[in-house]
Amino acid sequence: MAGIGPLSEEGLVRLLDHTGERVADEYFGPFAEHLTFDDLRGFWRDMIMTRAFDTEATSLQRQGELGLWVASLGQEAAQIGSGRALRDPDYAFPSYREHGVAFTRGIDMPSILRVFRGLEHSTWDPAAHNFHIYTLVIGAHTLHAVGYAQAMDWDGLVGSGDPDKDGAVICYFGDGATSQGDVNEAMVFAAVNNAPIVFFIQNNQFAISESVTRQSTVPLAQRAIGFGIPSVRVDGNDVVAVHAVTRWAMEHARSGAGPVVIEALTYRMGAHTTSDDPTRYRSSADEDYWRERDPIARVETYLRGLGELPEDFEEAVRADAKELGRVTREAVKSWQPGPTDTIFEHVYAEPHPLVDADRAWFAQYEASFTDKEVTR
Amino acid sequence: MTAPTHEQVSSDRLAPEGLAPVRTLTLGAAINAGLRAAMDRDPKVVLMGEDIGALGGVFRVTDGLLKDFGERRVMDTPLAESGIVGTAIGMAFRGYRPVLEIQFDGFIFPAFDQITTSLAKLHYRTKGKLTVPLVIRVPYAGHIGAIEHHSESPEALFAHTAGLRIVSPATPQDGYDMIQQSIASPDPVLFFEPKARYWDKGEVDSTRVASQLDLADGASKATAEMSKARVAREGTDVTLMAYGPTVRLAMQAAVAAAEGGVSVEVLDLRSISPFDYETILASVKKTGRGVVVHEAPVAYGTGGELAAHVAEHAFFHLHAPVLRVGGFHMPYPGSKFEHDYLPSLDRVLDAVDKVMAH
Numbered sequence: 001m002a003g004i005g006p007l008s009e010e011g012l013v014r015l016l017d018h019t020g021e022r023v024a025d026e027y028f029g030p031f032a033e034h035l036t037f038d039d040l041r042g043f044w045r046d047m048i049m050t051r052a053f054d055t056e057a058t059s060l061q062r063q064g065e066l067g068l069w070v071a072s073l074g075q076e077a078a079q080i081g082s083g084r085a086l087r088d089p090d091y092a093f094p095s096y097r098e099h100g101v102a103f104t105r106g107i108d109m110p111s112i113l114r115v116f117r118g119l120e121h122s123t124w125d126p127a128a129h130n131f132h133i134y135t136l137v138i139g140a141h142t143l144h145a146v147g148y149a150q151a152m153d154w155d156g157l158v159g160s161g162d163p164d165k166d167g168a169v170i171c172y173f174g175d176g177a178t179s180q181g182d183v184n185e186a187m188v189f190a191a192v193n194n195a196p197i198v199f200f201i202q203n204n205q206f207a208i209s210e211s212v213t214r215q216s217t218v219p220l221a222q223r224a225i226g227f228g229i230p231s232v233r234v235d236g237n238d239v240v241a242v243h244a245v246t247r248w249a250m251e252h253a254r255s256g257a258g259p260v261v262i263e264a265l266t267y268r269m270g271a272h273t274t275s276d277d278p279t280r281y282r283s284s285a286d287e288d289y290w291r292e293r294d295p296i297a298r299v300e301t302y303l304r305g306l307g308e309l310p311e312d313f314e315e316a317v318r319a320d321a322k323e324l325g326r327v328t329r330e331a332v333k334s335w336q337p338g339p340t341d342t343i344f345e346h347v348y349a350e351p352h353p354l355v356d357a358d359r360a361w362f363a364q365y366e367a368s369f370t371d372k373e374v375t376r
Numbered sequence: 377m378t379a380p381t382h383e384q385v386s387s388d389r390l391a392p393e394g395l396a397p398v399r400t401l402t403l404g405a406a407i408n409a410g411l412r413a414a415m416d417r418d419p420k421v422v423l424m425g426e427d428i429g430a431l432g433g434v435f436r437v438t439d440g441l442l443k444d445f446g447e448r449r450v451m452d453t454p455l456a457e458s459g460i461v462g463t464a465i466g467m468a469f470r471g472y473r474p475v476l477e478i479q480f481d482g483f484i485f486p487a488f489d490q491i492t493t494s495l496a497k498l499h500y501r502t503k504g505k506l507t508v509p510l511v512i513r514v515p516y517a518g519h520i521g522a523i524e525h526h527s528e529s530p531e532a533l534f535a536h537t538a539g540l541r542i543v544s545p546a547t548p549q550d551g552y553d554m555i556q557q558s559i560a561s562p563d564p565v566l567f568f569e570p571k572a573r574y575w576d577k578g579e580v581d582s583t584r585v586a587s588q589l590d591l592a593d594g595a596s597k598a599t600a601e602m603s604k605a606r607v608a609r610e611g612t613d614v615t616l617m618a619y620g621p622t623v624r625l626a627m628q629a630a631v632a633a634a635e636g637g638v639s640v641e642v643l644d645l646r647s648i649s650p651f652d653y654e655t656i657l658a659s660v661k662k663t664g665r666g667v668v669v670h671e672a673p674v675a676y677g678t679g680g681e682l683a684a685h686v687a688e689h690a691f692f693h694l695h696a697p698v699l700r701v702g703g704f705h706m707p708y709p710g711s712k713f714e715h716d717y718l719p720s721l722d723r724v725l726d727a728v729d730k731v732m733a734h
């Protein structure tokens with residue numbers, strides 16, 4: 001990999017190319033051999049569902065129902081391929097764009113949007129899904145992930161050889177995040193403590209407007225070398241390769257062999273968020289090139305070419321996706337903020353006089369306000 | 377996350393020199409024009425930040441500057457706030473004047489160590505041999521319906537650190553003048569920009585600050601000038617003290633109170649460190665009552681500092697304790713609740729009523 005830039009497609013692990021052809025890989029091929037057509041149809045379904053949800057969320061934002069939306073458009077293979085390589089005991093730390101991984105962890109998809117509607121800062125119970133809440137402060141969660149992984153190790157959940165018990169952590173972040181001190185510190189801690197963690201970099205080529213070339217002059221996976229962490233670069237739009245590579249990496253971590261860095265080269269097909277305007281910093285030729293590498297299309301082409309995407313199956317999936325969109329829309333529109341008084345809850349686990357005083361003041365203030373209106 | 381685009385800024389972006397000295401600009405466009413003027417004046421002024429180049433910043437405050445000044449002076453940095461501030465400190469050692477953009481209030485904290493441990497103390501530690509004239513621009517405060525970490529008011533955390541100057545403009549004129557004064561000042565300055573006010577328009581006279589900065593002691597004059605409070609409205613019964621995002625609210629409160637027969641004097645404090653106590657005490661001694669309004673949480677905040685100082689220095693002039701109106705002791709809540717969390721017209725008037733009851 002020496003001498004190539006951070007956007008090079010050279011040396012990427014790939015098992016299904018963008019024309020829908022299977023590619024051989026001596027090392028990682030075996031990690032995908034177990035996949036049946038049912039499995040691949042399942043990946044395809046997961047990606048369709050994720051995209052349907054994502055598309056619905058974008059249009060809800062456009063209609064003013066959400067304050068903001070952070071789309072996963074184009075990154076479905078990276079997210080589903082890796083998410084489906086996780087086992088129940090594994091724990092995932094997302095950043096804020098991993099709606100596909102959320103889907104694989106059984107998160108109620110519409111509930112993700114409560115945060116983006118401004119109702120609360122998180123919705124699901126992380127422990128119930130082994131899926132942490134989203135983190136907006138770039139890179140902060142990578143350190144939490146390492147600590148969690150170390151603690152899993154102490155608790156005997158790593159390297160016992162029992163597949164029902166052994167687990168590891170997977171931590172997702174973007175190419176921009178790799179520049180943060182926290183992320184580099186996380187890799188130091190993971191390496192020296194041999195923590196059971198897989199750092200999963202979704203290199204979608206942009207940190208808002210900045211190309212990954214502003215973050216690195218070499219492929220991001222190469223960073224790992226300096227920390228003493230094995231790493232692999234994978235075609236992030238190839239769900240089969242992502243799956244194979246993540247299976248290998250998670251097994252490595254679960255067995256007690258230590259951390260791994262995966263860099264999945266993908267492309268953010270949409271804007272950074274609904275507030276962003278990508279026309280200011282990238283060309284439509286670039287977008288077209290990557291649209292042709294749509295991660296969903298290549299599985300579809302592959303399966304269809306082999307007659308493995310029966311019409312009735314496809315129709316059923318499209319109907320499910322439509323239904324998810326409908327359920328999402330109805331849920332979001334039905335959510336109203338609860339009483340303001342609830343915002344004073346959970347600042348501390350134990351009573352705190354300042355919070356109590358503010359809460360009491362607010363209650364009294366609201367009451368006096370209503371009285372005034374009544375007497376007026 | 378990126379905030380709403382700021383088309384107004386680009387549409388009334390200033391052309392370079394040669395235009396009318398007085399123009400109507402938004403606050404965002406006025407800061408943009410001020411940056412441009414500072415870069416024209418001094419080739420050592422360089423801009424650094426995330427997405428400030430081709431994108432023009434998520435609020436478009438640096439729009440067009442990359443095109444006109446090039447990549448060496450308008451730098452899209454790696455995504456690392458500690459790196460932005462830390463490397464800029466080194467540049468300042470060689471006489472550069474970096475002006476940094478931190479994308480949002482809630483993302484300044486990775487740089488907190490560099491700002492409070494290094495930046496603030498270098499002049500003191502080197503017994504004045506090194507000056508570190510950094511300006512750190514921070515879009516801050518709420519009212520834009522944003523998600524977590526995009527609406528915070530962390531000024532008190534920095535005001536507590538000696539060695540930093542902290543200012544916050546509320547009007548386009550101040551945006552234009554104070555950014556240039558901050559850049560001219562030899563001290564490090566945290567320049568807090570009220571993001572919800574970026575689109576407010578006002579007249580900007582570009583001659584005022586230019587003539588000041590041309591003076592031999594321009595840097596000292598500029599530092600002194602940006603540290604002064606402004607009497608935004610005169611009154612006799614209550615002094616309402618505000619800065620940045622709450623100045624407009626204070627003005628509305630003054631108008632509303634006047635209808636009820638209460639004469640409110642509004643101070644736009646402009647500078648938080650230092651506070652202009654001369655102007656503040658003169659006003660409070662005249663009215664005998666004070667209310668301070670900021671978006672930041674009240675507990676342990678800048679309003680408490682003000683209230684204590686006024687009590688210490690104007691105790692016998694006061695008819696009532698100085699009241700504070702601001703955020704609660706809690707993390708910034710979901711945006712659907714921000715109207716109840718933030719000071720509102722009613723809450724300000726409620727405080728005015730209370731001090732008037734004494």
Ligand SMILES: Cc1ncc(C[n+]2csc(CCOP(=O)(O)OP(=O)(O)O)c2C)c(N)n1
Nearest residue numbers: 136137138174175176177206207208377483
């Ligand atoms: C500490 C911090 N600094 C700045 C931001 C503002 N911000 C939000 S997303 C983003 C770009 C992130 O890029 P990357 O890590 O590549 O992830 P992507 O959004 O592309 O998935 C920035 C600068 C932030 N959220 N946190």
